Amino acid sequence: MSAKATGKVSAAVMASRVLGLLREMLFAGLFGGSKWMDCFYLAFRVPNLLRDLFAEGALSQAFVTTFSKKLKAEGEAPAWALANKMMTMAAVFMSLITLAGILAAPWIVDFLTSLSRSGTSPRTYNPEEIGLTVTMVKVMYPFILLVSLAALVMGMLNAKNVFGMPALSSCFFNLASMIGGAAIGWWMDPTWGKDSLIGFSIGVVIGGVAQLICQFPALGRVGYRFKADFGWRDDGVRQILKLMGPAVIAASAVQVNVVINSMFAYGVGEGAVSWLSYAFRLMQLPIGVFGVAVATVTLPALSRAAVGGIGEDFKPTLSKGLRLVAFLVLPSTIGLVILSGPIVSVLYERGAFDAVDRDQTAAALRAYGYGLVFYAWLKVLQPAFYAIDRRWLPMMVSFLSLAINLGFNWFFVFVLRWGHESLALTTSISATINFVILYVAMRKFAGDPGTGVLLASLVKLLLAGAVMGAVCHGANHYFFMDPAHLPFWLRAGGLAVTMGVAAVVYFAAAKLLKVGEANDAMEMVMKRLRR
Numbered sequence: 460m461s462a463k464a465t466g467k468v469s470a471a472v473m474a475s476r477v478l479g480l481l482r483e484m485l486f487a488g489l490f491g492g493s494k495w496m497d498c499f500y501l502a503f504r505v506p507n508l509l510r511d512l513f514a515e516g517a518l519s520q521a522f523v524t525t526f527s528k529k530l531k532a533e534g535e536a537p538a539w540a541l542a543n544k545m546m547t548m549a550a551v552f553m554s555l556i557t558l559a560g561i562l563a564a565p566w567i568v569d570f571l572t573s574l575s576r577s578g579t580s581p582r583t584y585n586p587e588e589i590g591l592t593v594t595m596v597k598v599m600y601p602f603i604l605l606v607s608l609a610a611l612v613m614g615m616l617n618a619k620n621v622f623g624m625p626a627l628s629s630c631f632f633n634l635a636s637m638i639g640g641a642a643i644g645w646w647m648d649p650t651w652g653k654d655s656l657i658g659f660s661i662g663v664v665i666g667g668v669a670q671l672i673c674q675f676p677a678l679g680r681v682g683y684r685f686k687a688d689f690g691w692r693d694d695g696v697r698q699i700l701k702l703m704g705p706a707v708i709a710a711s712a713v714q715v716n717v718v719i720n721s722m723f724a725y726g727v728g729e730g731a732v733s734w735l736s737y738a739f740r741l742m743q744l745p746i747g748v749f750g751v752a753v754a755t756v757t758l759p760a761l762s763r764a765a766v767g768g769i770g771e772d773f774k775p776t777l778s779k780g781l782r783l784v785a786f787l788v789l790p791s792t793i794g795l796v797i798l799s800g801p802i803v804s805v806l807y808e809r810g811a812f813d814a815v816d817r818d819q820t821a822a823a824l825r826a827y828g829y830g831l832v833f834y835a836w837l838k839v840l841q842p843a844f845y846a847i848d849r850r851w852l853p854m855m856v857s858f859l860s861l862a863i864n865l866g867f868n869w870f871f872v873f874v875l876r877w878g879h880e881s882l883a884l885t886t887s888i889s890a891t892i893n894f895v896i897l898y899v900a901m902r903k904f905a906g907d908p909g910t911g912v913l914l915a916s917l918v919k920l921l922l923a924g925a926v927m928g929a930v931c932h933g934a935n936h937y938f939f940m941d942p943a944h945l946p947f948w949l950r951a952g953g954l955a956v957t958m959g960v961a962a963v964v965y966f967a968a969a970k971l972l973k974v975g976e977a978n979d980a981m982e983m984v985m986k987r988l989r990r
Contacts, residue, residue, distance in 0.1 A: 471626030476747050478633035483740045484806055485637055486659075491811035492730030492737075492819060495653040498588050500732045501571055502595035503663065504721050505560065508714045509603045518549070518607060521702035522614040525695055530618060535682065541695040542615055543688040548696065549611055553604040560600040568592045571718070574726030591653055598660040605667030612674045619681040624674055631673040636666030651811075708854060716864050716889070720882050723868045730819060731879035737807060738823035738883060745791035746835050753784050753839055773847075777901070778909035779976075780839045782916045786976035788835040790965045793924050794958060795828040797931040804942035805951050817942070822880040830887025833894040840897050849904055856896050860889045916974060923968035930961045 490496040522545060530538040560567070568589055613625040640662020644655035724731040795802065799821035808817050841853045864885055871881035901908060934957040942950050969977040 471623070471630065472747065474627070475629040475633060476744060478630055478637075480740055480744070480806070482633050482637050483737055485641065486733075487737055487807040487812040487816070488810035489651045490656070490733075491813060492733040492816040493811065494585070494588055494729040495591065495656055497725060497730065497732040498592040498653075499595060499656045499659065500736050501721055501725055502568070502592045502660065503599060504571070504718055505567055505596060506599050506602045506663075508718055509556070510606045518699075518703060519610040519614045521699045522611055523618050524702060525698045526614060527618045529695055538618075539683055540688065541693065542611070542683065543686050544691055544693055544696050545699060546608065546611055546685060547687050547689055548691055549607045550604070553607045557600050557604045560603070561597045564593045564596040564600070568596060571722055572725055574722055591656070594657060595660040598657060599663045602663050602667045605664070605671050609667070609671040609674065612671065612678055615683060616674060616677055616681065621677050621681060624677045628670045628673055632666035632670040634666075635669035636662040638662075639665035716861055716886075719861075719865055719868065720886065723872055723882055724879055727872060727879045727882070730816065731882075734816065734819045734823050734879055735883060737803070737820045738827055741795065741802065741806070741824055742827040742831060742834075745788055745795075745831065746838065749784060749787040749791070749835060753780055753787070774906060774908040777839070777843055777905075778912060781836055781908070781913055783976045784835050784839055785832060785913075785917060785920055786969065786974060788832050789920050789924050790927055790962060792828050792831040793928050794931060794961065795831065796825050797928055797935055798939070798954065798957065799824040799828070801935065801939040801942050801950065801954050801957075804939075805947070805954050808942070809947075819879065822878075823883045826880045826883035826887060828887075829884065830890040833887070834890040836894050837890060837897070840894065840901065843901065843905075844897070847905060849900075852900055853897060856893055856900075859896070860893045863892055864889045916976070919972040919974050920969065923965050923972060923974065926968045927961045927965035930964050931957065 486496060486499075490499075526538055526541060529541055572589060572592070609628060613628065616622070616625045636659075640659035642658075643661050644651070644658030647658045648655040720735070721732055724735050800817065803817050803821045803824060807820065808814070844850055844853050867885040867888055868882060871877045871885065875881070902910070934953070938953050938957075939945075939950075945953070966977060
């Protein structure tokens with residue numbers, strides 16, 4: 460992918476994350492941390508789980524790999540024939556999955572809410588909540604069909620070196636689901652009661668349609684014409700399914716973790732699922748902007764350094780990637796932990812989202828923040844195992860982290876009787892353990908990637924972070940003691956100034972401490988500005 464294409468994709472991903480945050484802000488303003496919002500998030504977990512497992516990750520990657528090879532080796536006609544076979548198979552198979560999901564919705568919801576009937580959960584069984592959740596599951600299940608087809612279309616376009624519209628397609632999802640959901644939700648219940656969430660469930664399906672059809676014009680321009688093809692006994696189809704298997708298994712542990720956390724959160728009490736979802740969206744921003752960006756740049760270099768064995772550039776490249784992530788993400792960690800209250804207040808506190816919701820979401824955000832650096836490090840370290848052809852190890856460790864996550868959730872919620880923030884803390888603990896195990900394994904397979912240098916850099920960054928933290932703490936203590944009593948413009952302006960000053964102080968302190976990654980980060984920013 461060219462630098463220009465990379466820039467387009469990065470901008471589109473950033474736009475999608477911002478729109479996703481705006482969608483969460485809309486939900487927060489209309490429904491806050493209500494039990495009905497919990498039902499919506501719980502209902503969305505299952506089709507979203509299937510999307511992450513089969514559609515946007517495993518299916519897209521496996522299809523692009525096989526389709527690109529066929530395109531290069533045999534030409535366009537056989538490649539388009541393979542595309543038609545896969546589009547037909549996906550349409551038939553995912554339609555059956557959708558039908559099965561709609562019919563099985565009561566049993567699916569019964570399983571997801573089982574902890575609330577366990578007798579040890581703080582939350583009691585509520586038939587009205589269960590009924591609404593079942594309805595929304597039925598409404599949203601067709602989303603998995605639409606997004607699977609969208610993933611195949613995205614793969615075709617990427618293989619033909621068209622990146623802009625596929626990357627923007629998730630923006631169309633967010634916009635259509637917001638606008639369509641809000642319009643239908645208001646029509647169903649102008650008071651924004653629980654029935655309006657059914658409108659937002661319909662909005663999810665509208666968003667899936669928009670994500671699919673927005674790519675059709677570009678698909679037509681590259682020469683694709685759909686024709687149903689049921690000849691699935693094909694080497695290309697078998698190769699795609701074969702490649703999908705390991706990817707689905709590797710992703711399953713992470714996605715099952717998300718579902719388990721939602722089950723525990725629903726059992727913890729009213730509002731817990733929503734508070735965790737609002738906080739998780741904020742935690743994902745620095746990971747998406749910094750962790751994924753560094754991983755995207757680092758992985759090709761690691762792959763080149765591992766051709767024909769682990770070359771001399773492999774360990775320095777990996778070490779530099781980890782240090783750069785630490786430099787970029789550590790200030791985000793400090794900011795999210797210390798300024799969690801003001802951040803949540805500025806972004807979410809309006810309408811139905813009150814001070815209680817603010818404090819509970821901020822508590823979850825702080826707990827997520829403790830593991831943010833390790834979570835971002837994993838974005839760099841996990842792909843490194845693919846570069847040295849040890850892809851099975853991250854998969855095995857992810858299943859271990861699933862067991863760790865389940866054990867800590869159970870201990871915190873049912874033994875210590877902690878609240879929803881303990882589930883976010885479990886996520887941080889799991890990410891930390893996951894990284895430590897993989898880092899030790901990497902030292903065994905590739906040699907020490909520079910632990911001493913990494914620790915020395917961390918010490919300097921923590922000193923710079925302490926100075927930055929003092930700025931954030933001072934603002935939090937003297938200016939943001941009760942954010943809700945400040946006008947919005949003053950809250951937002953004060954937060955922007957605080958974050959700007961804190962960033963400058965952090966960068967200046969890092970420069971004084973001779974942190975080399977400060978220059979690398981500045982060079983990345985200047986390159987982006989010059990484009």
